[in-house]
Amino acid sequence: xxxxxxxxxxxxxxxxxxxxxxxxxxxxxxxxxxxxxxxxxxxxxxxxxxxxxxxxxxxxxxxxxxxxxxxxxxxxxxxxxxxxxxxxxxxxxxxxxxxxxxxxxxxxxxxxx
Amino acid sequence: xxxxxxxxxxxxxxxxxxxxxxxxxxxxxxxxxxxxxxxxxxxxxxxxxxxxxxxxxxxxxxxxxxxxxxxxxxxxxxxxxxxxxxxxxxxxxxxxxxxxxxxxxxxxxxxxx
Numbered sequence: 001x002x003x004x005x006x007x008x009x010x011x012x013x014x015x016x017x018x019x020x021x022x023x024x025x026x027x028x029x030x031x032x033x034x035x036x037x038x039x040x041x042x043x044x045x046x047x048x049x050x051x052x053x054x055x056x057x058x059x060x061x062x063x064x065x066x067x068x069x070x071x072x073x074x075x076x077x078x079x080x081x082x083x084x085x086x087x088x089x090x091x092x093x094x095x096x097x098x099x100x101x102x103x104x105x106x107x108x109x110x111x112x113x
Numbered sequence: 114x115x116x117x118x119x120x121x122x123x124x125x126x127x128x129x130x131x132x133x134x135x136x137x138x139x140x141x142x143x144x145x146x147x148x149x150x151x152x153x154x155x156x157x158x159x160x161x162x163x164x165x166x167x168x169x170x171x172x173x174x175x176x177x178x179x180x181x182x183x184x185x186x187x188x189x190x191x192x193x194x195x196x197x198x199x200x201x202x203x204x205x206x207x208x209x210x211x212x213x214x215x216x217x218x219x220x221x222x223x224x225x226x
Contacts, residue, residue: 002155004155008153041219041220041222042219042220043117043203043204043205043217043218043219043220044156044203044217045216045217046214046215046216049214088156100158100161100171100172101156101158101215102155103155103156104155105153105154105155106153106155108153
């Protein structure tokens, strides 16, 4: 069983819709939770970063962490065609040697104009 | 402009050839990483470095080797390429005190025939 599970998609939505992405994980030692966005033929870029449980909002993006359920989510409001990309969740333990991140496989999102 | 660079972006090579994938960053980061990513799959850490003359193997076993003679430079070498090495290789870096924000290069897509 993978430590981090993520639906590969693709998730296709019309422009302006809310995009809902999630990951589940099995390792209760994870304390740091991140969402990366990866455009085609590019490297991932950090979108959101959350420590422990709770919500975090940044513009159109909201990240939620529910440690009791081992479940994290990313919501994109008023989605735009430029949001079309693969979204990767990533996690780390408090004192991860070498800052090792454990990634999900990514969900491909298509926002249609 | 501070950035992280990878060359070549694409490489098609025959079996048995020696190859070196270049990675350079201009951000002065101490920590650097190499990941391997297959289409639709997770990023897997294959090598990391805390600083000059420091290299460690990651979670995924790899026949590649790395060196860190200068802070800004972290090349990856395959002595004898095989078709099983076909993949995308991503280089990343982070500040020494940063827990989890890793900055990624654009990647090198390697195809071994």
